[in-house]
Amino acid sequence: MDTAPVGTAIRRLAAPMMVAMLSQAVYNLTGVFFIGQTHDPNMIAAVALAFPLFMLVQAVGNIFAIGGASYISRMLGAKNEGEARRTSSVSFYTVLGIGILMTVVLWIFRIPIVRLLGASDATFHHTEAYVSIIVLSMAFATTGIVMSGIMRSEGATKEAMNLQLIGIIINIILDPILILWCKMGTAGAAWATVVGTGVSFVYGLRYFALKKSILSISLSDCKPNRVMLADTFSIGVPAGISNLAMSFSMIVGNRIAAGYGDFVVGGLGVQMRIASIFFMVVMAIAFGFQPFAGFNYGAKQFGRLRKGFNLTIIFSTALCVAGSCVLGLFGADTIRFFIDDAQTIEAGGALMKAFIWGLPFFGVQITLLVSFQALGKPVQAMIITLGRQLLIYIPLLYLLSYLFGFNGFVWALPVSDILMTGIAVALGASLIKLMRGAEAAP
Numbered sequence: 001m002d003t004a005p006v007g008t009a010i011r012r013l014a015a016p017m018m019v020a021m022l023s024q025a026v027y028n029l030t031g032v033f034f035i036g037q038t039h040d041p042n043m044i045a046a047v048a049l050a051f052p053l054f055m056l057v058q059a060v061g062n063i064f065a066i067g068g069a070s071y072i073s074r075m076l077g078a079k080n081e082g083e084a085r086r087t088s089s090v091s092f093y094t095v096l097g098i099g100i101l102m103t104v105v106l107w108i109f110r111i112p113i114v115r116l117l118g119a120s121d122a123t124f125h126h127t128e129a130y131v132s133i134i135v136l137s138m139a140f141a142t143t144g145i146v147m148s149g150i151m152r153s154e155g156a157t158k159e160a161m162n163l164q165l166i167g168i169i170i171n172i173i174l175d176p177i178l179i180l181w182c183k184m185g186t187a188g189a190a191w192a193t194v195v196g197t198g199v200s201f202v203y204g205l206r207y208f209a210l211k212k213s214i215l216s217i218s219l220s221d222c223k224p225n226r227v228m229l230a231d232t233f234s235i236g237v238p239a240g241i242s243n244l245a246m247s248f249s250m251i252v253g254n255r256i257a258a259g260y261g262d263f264v265v266g267g268l269g270v271q272m273r274i275a276s277i278f279f280m281v282v283m284a285i286a287f288g289f290q291p292f293a294g295f296n297y298g299a300k301q302f303g304r305l306r307k308g309f310n311l312t313i314i315f316s317t318a319l320c321v322a323g324s325c326v327l328g329l330f331g332a333d334t335i336r337f338f339i340d341d342a343q344t345i346e347a348g349g350a351l352m353k354a355f356i357w358g359l360p361f362f363g364v365q366i367t368l369l370v371s372f373q374a375l376g377k378p379v380q381a382m383i384i385t386l387g388r389q390l391l392i393y394i395p396l397l398y399l400l401s402y403l404f405g406f407n408g409f410v411w412a413l414p415v416s417d418i419l420m421t422g423i424a425v426a427l428g429a430s431l432i433k434l435m436r437g438a439e440a441a442p
Contacts, residue, residue: 006292006307014288016157019165021280027168028273029338031189034175036270036339038185044339045262046126046186048269049117049254050134053106055247057138059240060098061145064091067236068146069153071228072215076154081214087228088150089221095146099139106135118255123262126186133190140197147204150215159207167200238382245389252394260406263341267348270338274331275355278323282316282363290370297375309371309432316363324356331356351410358414361421368428380427388420 035043068091075084106113110131119127144163151160171192178188208217257264289312296305327334331352336345365384372381393416400408400415 006304007311010285010288010292010308010312012288013292014285016161018281018284018288019161021284022277023165023168025273025277025280027171028276030172031175031192032270032273033338034179035186035189037180039340040126040185041263041266041339041341041344042123043126043186044266044269044341044344045123045258046119046130047189048265048272049114049119049123049127050130051269052117052247052250052254053131053134054141055243055250056102057099057141058145059243059247060102061095061142061149062243063236063240064095064232065145065149065236066239067232067234069149070235071231072150072153076214083228084154085214085216085221086223086225087232088153088215089217089219090224090228091146091150091232092143092217093219093222094224095142096139099142102142103135103138106138107132110135117251118258118265120258120262123265130186130190133187134193137194137197140194140201144197144200144204147201147207147217151204151207151213154213154215156207156213159212163200163204163207166203167196169196170199171196238378238385241382242385242389245386249389249393253397256397256401256409260409261343261347263343264347264406264409266339266341266344267335267346268351270335270344271331271348271351271355274334274338274352275323275327275359278320278327278359279362282319283366285312285316285319286363286366286370289367290373293371293375306432309367312367313364316367317360318363320360320363324359327352327359328356350406354410354414356414358417361417365417365421365424368424368431371428371431375431377431380431383427384420384424387423388416392416392419 072084072087114128148160148163174192178184257268332349335348369384396412400412
């Protein structure tokens with residue numbers, strides 16, 4: 001990050017994250033594909049309705065996977081390995097406990113939760129079957145996210161990537177066996193996820209048990225203190241709130257979509273999973289820039305910071321434009337690949353045609369977001385994070401749906417992306433001025 005060519009440094013930082021994110025995108029699509037082979041659009045809708053629960057898992061895990069890992073990295077840099085070990089243990093056991101509690105609460109209240117998610121009479125059975133099983137993976141999933149973050153905090157990026165890939169590969173193998181061969185439908189997809197996350201959890205335990213890490217998940221090291229928790233929460237809570245906001249907006253979107261028919265919920269679920277490929281690639285590039293930005297800002301190498309910022313915006317925007325072209329040409333065909341149902345394909349195709357107009361703006365938006373985070377500007381970062389999901393998207397969903405019906409519904413997301421990018425650019429003017437002024441200063 002200090003001396004390597006700027007583009008090379010960002011690519012190297014982004015590569016492990018890109019592999020992990022693309023693997024996650026492939027996993028999301030694989031489950032939908034095999035469920036689609038049942039030719040039951042209600043099953044597709046059921047999986048889409050339950051997706052906000054994964055955002056809830058991500059929210060809990062990220063509080064310590066991001067907040068705790070950040071504190072660990074700084075403690076390791078300060079040669080305070082004892083505090084780093086205590087932080088890793090506290091992160092692990094806190095999230096493990098929360099995950100177990102989530103499993104108990106969600107299973108007890110699974111019936112009203114399924115209704116809250118937007119399940120209709122036609123999709124209720126499939127959604128309830130999926131949710132009843134998927135909640136069993138909560139403890140594995142949340143602690144897996146934390147273990148991956150802890151591994152990255154000490155530079156073990158390969159092991160962190162392996163932890164994610166192992167679960168995804170097992171899930172992909174089990175999906176066709178349980179969903180199609182065993183004819184378990186959505187329950188089969190849920191069990192594949194439970195087994196995959198369980199094996200990933202065991203892999204993480206093995207990594208720490210074999211003493212490959214200088215960190216710890218030993219119960220004897222689980223000794224929290226005020227400074228540790230305050231620092232962890234100050235960084236991790238905003239990341240968790242972002243995932244919660246996304247989960248809430250998904251629930252609202254699915255409930256409104258259900259008003260137009262369960263096939264719209266299914267089409268929305270397939271469309272968003274296809275679009276997530278481009279989202280995740282762009283996010284990986286931005287997250288690769290994030291540590292580069294923080295390091296060079298702290299080192300007062302403002303010329304490298306501004307060059308990295310410009311390259312990230314150019315490259316991410318180019319990918320978004322390319323994604324819009326690909327999805328514009330083949331969007332409906334890709335939805336047909338996952339589900340052979342005319343109404344679902346038509347709904348997903350309409351959503352995709354609108355979506356591509358907002359995608360080119362995403363690269364600028366996410367680059368400004370991670371820049372604010374890296375340079376210690378939490379207020380601006382929070383405005384972008386919450387603005388897109390809660391302050392703009394949800395009001396637009398209700399307003400445009402009320403005024404224009406289904407056509408308004410499909411345009412809510414791209415319009416919110418365009419508006420939020422405009423707000424982000426306005427906020428970013430001060431950031432660019434800061435970089436230029438600092439670079440010019442003696």
